[in-house]
Amino acid sequence: MKMGRLENRVAIVTGAGQGIGRAIALGMAREGASIFIADINAANAATVKQEITAQGGRAGALCSDISEEQSVRAMVDVALKEFQRIDILVNNAGMFPTSPVEEMQEEEWDRVIGTNLVGTFLCSKAVVPHLLAQRSGRIISLTSGRAFQGAKNGAHYAASKAGIIGFSKSLALELAPHGITVNVLCPGITDTSQPRGHQTEEQIYSQGQRIPLGRIGQPEDLVGPTIFLASDAARFITGQTILANGGGIMW
Amino acid sequence: MEKKVAVVNGGAGGIGRAVVRRLGEAGYALFILDKNEQAGGETLEELRQQGYQADYHVVELTNAAEIKTLFAAIQREAGRIDLLVNLAGGTLHKHPVQEFPLAEWIEVLNVNLKATFLCCQAVCKLMRERKAGVIINTSSNFGITGGAGRTAYAASKAAVIAFTKSLALEMAPHGVRVNAIAPGLTATARVMGGYDKAEWQRRARQIPMGRAAHPSDIAEGVAFLASDDAGYTTGQTLHVNGGMIFN
Ligand SMILES: NC(=O)c1ccc[n+]([C@@H]2O[C@H](COP(=O)([O-])OP(=O)(O)OC[C@H]3O[C@@H](n4cnc5c(N)ncnc54)[C@H](O)[C@@H]3O)[C@@H](O)[C@H]2O)c1
Ligand SMILES: NC(=O)c1ccc[n+]([C@@H]2O[C@H](COP(=O)([O-])OP(=O)(O)OC[C@H]3O[C@@H](n4cnc5c(N)ncnc54)[C@H](O)[C@@H]3O)[C@@H](O)[C@H]2O)c1
Numbered sequence: 001m002k003m004g005r006l007e008n009r010v011a012i013v014t015g016a017g018q019g020i021g022r023a024i025a026l027g028m029a030r031e032g033a034s035i036f037i038a039d040i041n042a043a044n045a046a047t048v049k050q051e052i053t054a055q056g057g058r059a060g061a062l063c064s065d066i067s068e069e070q071s072v073r074a075m076v077d078v079a080l081k082e083f084q085r086i087d088i089l090v091n092n093a094g095m096f097p098t099s100p101v102e103e104m105q106e107e108e109w110d111r112v113i114g115t116n117l118v119g120t121f122l123c124s125k126a127v128v129p130h131l132l133a134q135r136s137g138r139i140i141s142l143t144s145g146r147a148f149q150g151a152k153n154g155a156h157y158a159a160s161k162a163g164i165i166g167f168s169k170s171l172a173l174e175l176a177p178h179g180i181t182v183n184v185l186c187p188g189i190t191d192t193s194q195p196r197g198h199q200t201e202e203q204i205y206s207q208g209q210r211i212p213l214g215r216i217g218q219p220e221d222l223v224g225p226t227i228f229l230a231s232d233a234a235r236f237i238t239g240q241t242i243l244a245n246g247g248g249i250m251w
Numbered sequence: 252m253e254k255k256v257a258v259v260n261g262g263a264g265g266i267g268r269a270v271v272r273r274l275g276e277a278g279y280a281l282f283i284l285d286k287n288e289q290a291g292g293e294t295l296e297e298l299r300q301q302g303y304q305a306d307y308h309v310v311e312l313t314n315a316a317e318i319k320t321l322f323a324a325i326q327r328e329a330g331r332i333d334l335l336v337n338l339a340g341g342t343l344h345k346h347p348v349q350e351f352p353l354a355e356w357i358e359v360l361n362v363n364l365k366a367t368f369l370c371c372q373a374v375c376k377l378m379r380e381r382k383a384g385v386i387i388n389t390s391s392n393f394g395i396t397g398g399a400g401r402t403a404y405a406a407s408k409a410a411v412i413a414f415t416k417s418l419a420l421e422m423a424p425h426g427v428r429v430n431a432i433a434p435g436l437t438a439t440a441r442v443m444g445g446y447d448k449a450e451w452q453r454r455a456r457q458i459p460m461g462r463a464a465h466p467s468d469i470a471e472g473v474a475f476l477a478s479d480d481a482g483y484t485t486g487q488t489l490h491v492n493g494g495m496i497f498n
Contacts (some may be wrong), residue, residue, distance in 0.1 A: 176460045176493065212420055212423030212424070213483060214424060221482065223480075224478070224480025224481060225475075225481065228475045233474070234472075234475075235468065235471075236465070237489070237492075238460060238493065238494040239494045240489070240497060241498055242487070243484060243487045244481070244484045246483050246485065247419050247487075250486035250487060251487060
C-alpha cells in the first residue's frame, strides 16, 4: 500500500459524527492517521468510528461537548489513553441556529458563541500542552464565509466564525516558535444538515448558480485542504485562512 | 503527450527550481521558460538526471510576441497544457517614489503583472476548450503590506491578486481554476544577496516561525494548488510565509 501523508499521526476531529467532520475523519484515516471522533451525538460518533475501522483505519470515539471544559478534558484524556499522542486537532464542531438580533435570546447567543468560538478555544487549549511537549502539531479550525460577509439572522454565528479567525492568528503567533501551525479552513455553503436548519432544498441548491465553480460544496471538498494543512507539506503555512468554496468569496 | 504538461515561467529561478522539481515528482512533463540561459540549462540537466521529462526555452517575458510564438509552439508539441505557473518576477528596482524613474516603474509592472497576463492569455483558450486546467500566479507578502522603496513591486503584486480573482471568475464556468501563491521572505540566492548576513539572520528571526521560507516550502504550496486536493479552490491566494503576515 502507498504510504499515507498522515502516517503515524493522531488526529482529534470534533463534530465528526456527520457532515464535513465525518468526511475529514474518513479522509485523514485513508492517509494513515488514527482518528479520535468527538461529537455530542454519541450514536453518530460510534457509526463513523465503525466506518473507519471497516476501511482498515484506526479510530476511537467519545460523546463530547466542546462547550464544556470538563468534557473537553475528558476528550483529550481518552484520546491520549487510546493513542498515546495527539498531533492534529480539527475544530470542526459548530452550530448555526437563526434569529434576528432584535429577538435573539441571550441564551441562544451564548450557546452559539460558547460552541463555535469558546469550544474552539477550549479544545485548542487542551491539546496545546501536548503539542508543545512534542514540539510539533497542527490545529485547523473551521470558519465560514459568514465571517467575512455577515449572516442575516445569524449575527452570533458570523461573530463566532470571525472570532475563530482572530483567535487562530493569535494562537499561530504564540505557537510558531515551537513549530506548531494554526490555520483556518473556510467552506462555502456545503451540502450537509447545517444549511437545512434554515433554508429550503431549493434555496440551498440554487446558490450553486452564483458560485463561480457552478455548484455548492460537498463535504469531500474540504478533505484535500485539511490533509494538506495537516501534512508536512504545509509546514511553513501558519495563521492563514484557506478557502475551499468554489470561488464564492475570494479572499 | 500522455503526461500532464506544466509550463513554469521563471522556472530556472530560486523558487522556480524547487517548483519544477516538485512538479516533476508529481509526474508532470515540464516546460521551463526563463531568460537566464545558464540557469535554465542547469535546471534542465538536473531534472533530466532525476528522470523527469523536461524542456527549456529561453524567453524574454516582457516581449508579447515572443510569448505568443513560444506558447503556440509548446501547444503544438505537447497538445495540452494542464498547468501554468507564473513565477518570473522580482522587486527589480527600489527607489523612493519621488526618485523612481517611470521607465523602471513600468519595467517592474511589465515583468510581474503584464507577463502574467500575457502567459495566462496564451493558455486560456486551450484550457477552456479542454475544459480543464490550473493557473497559479505569484504574488508576495509585499502585495499585502506594501514596502518602502517598493511602490512598483507592491503595486504589481497586489494587482496580481485582483487579476487572479478576475480571471478565476472568467474561467470557472469552463472548469479552469486560477489561484495565486504569496511567498514571504524566501531563501533564494537573489533575495539573500540583497542583505548582509547579519541583516538576513535578523529578518529571518523576526518571522514567527523563526526562519525564512525554503524554496521547497513554496513548491509544496504550488503542488497543492495544482492538485485535485484544491479542486474546489479558485480565486484565492495561498500565503506561505511562516506567519509573517496573515490573509
Ligand atoms: N455546511 C455548511 O454550509 C458550512 C458552511 C461554512 C462553514 N461550516 C462549518 O463547518 C463545520 C461543520 O459543519 P457541517 O455542515 O458538517 O455541520 P453539521 O451540523 O452537519 O455537523 C456538525 C457536527 O457538530 C456536532 N456538534 C455540534 N455541537 C457540538 C458540541 N457542543 N460538541 C461536540 N459536537 C458538537 C454535531 O453533533 C454534528 O455532528 C461547522 O463548524 C460549520 O459551521 C459549514
Ligand atoms: N524570494 C523571495 O523572498 C520572494 C518573496 C515573495 C515573492 N517572491 C516572488 O517569487 C517569484 C520567484 O522569485 P525568486 O526569489 O525565485 O526569484 P529569482 O530571481 O531567483 O527567479 C526569478 C526567475 O525569473 C526569471 N525572469 C525574471 N524576469 C524575466 C523575464 N523578463 N523574462 C524571462 N524570465 C525572467 C529569472 O531569470 C529567474 O530565473 C517572483 O515572482 C518573486 O517576486 C519571491
